[in-house]
Amino acid sequence: MTGHSNPIGPRLLALGAIAALPLTLAACELGPKQSQQLGPRGPAMEQVTNLNLVKPPAAPPASAYALTSRDGQKAREVYPELQVLGDISVDEFGLLMANMTAWVVPADAPPEQAGCNYCHNPENMASYEKYTKSVALNMLKMTQNINVNWQSHVKQTGVTCYTCHRGKGIPEYSWSLKPEPVSRGMTGYRAGQNEPLAVVGYSSLPNDPNGTFFLEPNEIRVNSKQIHPNGENPADIKAAERTYGLMMRVSGALGVNCTFCHNTQNFAEWTHSRVQKQTAWFGIRMVRQANSDYIQPLASVFPAKGWDGQARLGPLGDPLKVNCQTCHQGYSKPLGGVSMLADNPSLREVWRAGAPAPAPTPVAVIAAGAVATPTGVAVAKVVATGAAAEAVVAKADAVRDAMAPATN
Numbered sequence: 579m580t581g582h583s584n585p586i587g588p589r590l591l592a593l594g595a596i597a598a599l600p601l602t603l604a605a606c607e608l609g610p611k612q613s614q615q616l617g618p619r620g621p622a623m624e625q626v627t628n629l630n631l632v633k634p635p636a637a638p639p640a641s642a643y644a645l646t647s648r649d650g651q652k653a654r655e656v657y658p659e660l661q662v663l664g665d666i667s668v669d670e671f672g673l674l675m676a677n678m679t680a681w682v683v684p685a686d687a688p689p690e691q692a693g694c695n696y697c698h699n700p701e702n703m704a705s706y707e708k709y710t711k712s713v714a715l716n717m718l719k720m721t722q723n724i725n726v727n728w729q730s731h732v733k734q735t736g737v738t739c740y741t742c743h744r745g746k747g748i749p750e751y752s753w754s755l756k757p758e759p760v761s762r763g764m765t766g767y768r769a770g771q772n773e774p775l776a777v778v779g780y781s782s783l784p785n786d787p788n789g790t791f792f793l794e795p796n797e798i799r800v801n802s803k804q805i806h807p808n809g810e811n812p813a814d815i816k817a818a819e820r821t822y823g824l825m826m827r828v829s830g831a832l833g834v835n836c837t838f839c840h841n842t843q844n845f846a847e848w849t850h851s852r853v854q855k856q857t858a859w860f861g862i863r864m865v866r867q868a869n870s871d872y873i874q875p876l877a878s879v880f881p882a883k884g885w886d887g888q889a890r891l892g893p894l895g896d897p898l899k900v901n902c903q904t905c906h907q908g909y910s911k912p913l914g915g916v917s918m919l920a921d922n923p924s925l926r927e928v929w930r931a932g933a934p935a936p937a938p939t940p941v942a943v944i945a946a947g948a949v950a951t952p953t954g955v956a957v958a959k960v961v962a963t964g965a966a967a968e969a970v971v972a973k974a975d976a977v978r979d980a981m982a983p984a985t986n
């Protein structure tokens with residue numbers, strides 16, 4: 579491996595370094611840059627933006643028409659079989675169906691899939707003979723869950739089907755599990771390393787952060803809090819590399835540098851981080867829940883391929899899932915922070931046929947009232963409430979709890 583007794587080795591290495599110089603420089607981005615200071619003076623928490631690469635986000639489509647009133651006959655009185663949307667007025671229901679069509683159905687779909695027919699048999703609107711309607715029902719529940727229970731992440735902006743779909747049946751950015759890589763001779767299992775892919779910024783880091791972190795509650799952790807090994811930190815080098823791979827993925831999805839969330843003097847320290855790190859922490863948990871509770875169970879509903887010949891299931895038979903990129907698409911706030919809920923307020927409510935849902939408990943809220951830290955960085959206190967919050971917090975292990983700034 580390393581040429582121990584070979585004197586040519588170092589010289590070759592030096593030559594190699596010189597030869598690689600143009601390549602190194604080629605990786606620098608040309609063009610005007612803008613740098614914005616995000617943290618306090620001193621730690622150089624700056625966001626550097628290449629103005630040639632950043633375009634303002636495209637404006638989302640307007641609502642089919644404006645929602646003027648929420649009063650009127652309830653949809654369930656006209657359509658008794660509704661499972662999710664029964665409690666809103668017939669008018670509001672019709673508007674949401676029209677908007678959902680614009681958000682999800684491709685404009686070039688053939689007549690039998692066009693418009694309402696993407697999900698419905700026009701002869702029998704109540705029927706679930708098209709798999710897309712079953713999927714859409716789960717998607718409605720998922721969207722409501724995000725907007726009601728994950729305001730710690732999506733705030734009052736919230737999301738609609740459009741945040742992910744953008745006028746396509748399958749969102750542009752989605753992922754599925756990868757088959758275990760075949761062992762290649764002496765190198766053995768490489769954990770997706772040295773196969774540079776865009777997801778990890780073409781680094782040689784493990785290149786499947788999706789399956790590792792966006793479905794399973796795996797530890798995202800590198801640092802020990804003490805100098806000497808004491809068994810407190812179970813993270814091995816492979817776990818550290820996976821964490822960095824994930825962080826490349828997260829930064830790329832939001833179009834930001836590491837300092838958008840971290841003070842790089844100490845990546846693990848919450849009180850030195852920006853509040854965006856907390857938003858991201860909730861985002862990771864939100865994505866896991868969307869994938870495991872709402873999308874994975876659709877494995878038996880999706881066909882392997884849809885009407886357009888595109889795969890609906892990955893090579894291991896799991897449906898295509900969500901990560902940060904699915905919504906963010908290169909912006910720190912999806913769609914530049916524009917909310918589409920004003921005309922579609924039912925996407926932030928929960929009603930289930932038969933048993934009206936109890937008043938929603940927020941999974942976790944960031945309390946108003948920022949806490950000043952010794953560094954002068956203001957961070958909001960994380961306060962988790964409700965049974966759901968306990969479940970979420972229980973999943974993060976004791977080490978994580980000790981790190982969160984809940985005791986401030």
Ligand code: HEC
Pocket residue numbers: 657658659660661662663664675676678679682683693694695696697698703704710711712714715718
């Ligand atoms: C992306 C899939 C999708 C599209 C496109 C769609 N719908 Fe729906 N539609 C649903 C789902 C899911 C339900 C069931 C909602 C529930 O149970 O709360 C539903 C229910 C309905 C119902 C009630 C049927 C009954 O008797 O139970 C009507 C009427 C309806 N849609 C009309 C339309 C119209 C009109 C359009 C086109 C403007 C349309 N839908 C487009 C998914 C869709």
Ligand code: HEC
Pocket residue numbers: 678682697710711713714717718721737738739740741742743747748749752868880884889890891896897898899900904905
């Ligand atoms: C957080 C992202 C996200 C949101 C929000 C979302 N979806 Fe989806 N949706 C997906 C992903 C990912 C798939 C692809 C699953 C697959 O093909 O295996 C999908 C697939 C679908 C499909 C199947 C389309 C096809 O051609 O097979 C329908 C229908 C659908 N979604 C409807 C909706 C509706 C209606 C809403 C809003 C109420 C919505 N979705 C909100 C992520 C999302």
Ligand code: HEC
Pocket residue numbers: 798799800801802821822825826828829832834835836837838839840845846854855856858859862978
């Ligand atoms: C959008 C916010 C965000 C960005 C950008 C970001 N991180 Fe992170 N990072 C987090 C969050 C949140 C965690 C903690 C995750 C958890 O505990 O589940 C974390 C954890 C880490 C850790 C583990 C610290 C520990 O506890 O041991 C390291 C190391 C790290 N990030 C490095 C980076 C690097 C390097 C970059 C840039 C390539 C980066 N991060 C970009 C949000 C971010």
Ligand code: HEC
Pocket residue numbers: 724731732733734735736737741828832854855857858859861862863865900901902903904905906910911912915
């Ligand atoms: C279902 C869509 C969705 C997904 C998936 C998603 N986000 Fe977000 N995120 C949002 C919305 C909407 C906002 C804007 C909230 C607001 O207006 O403040 C946001 C805001 C943020 C912010 C705050 C940005 C700022 O400028 O203050 C961070 C950081 C963030 N998300 C990180 C992540 C990370 C990391 C992931 C993946 C683990 C992720 N998000 C996945 C919808 C999503």
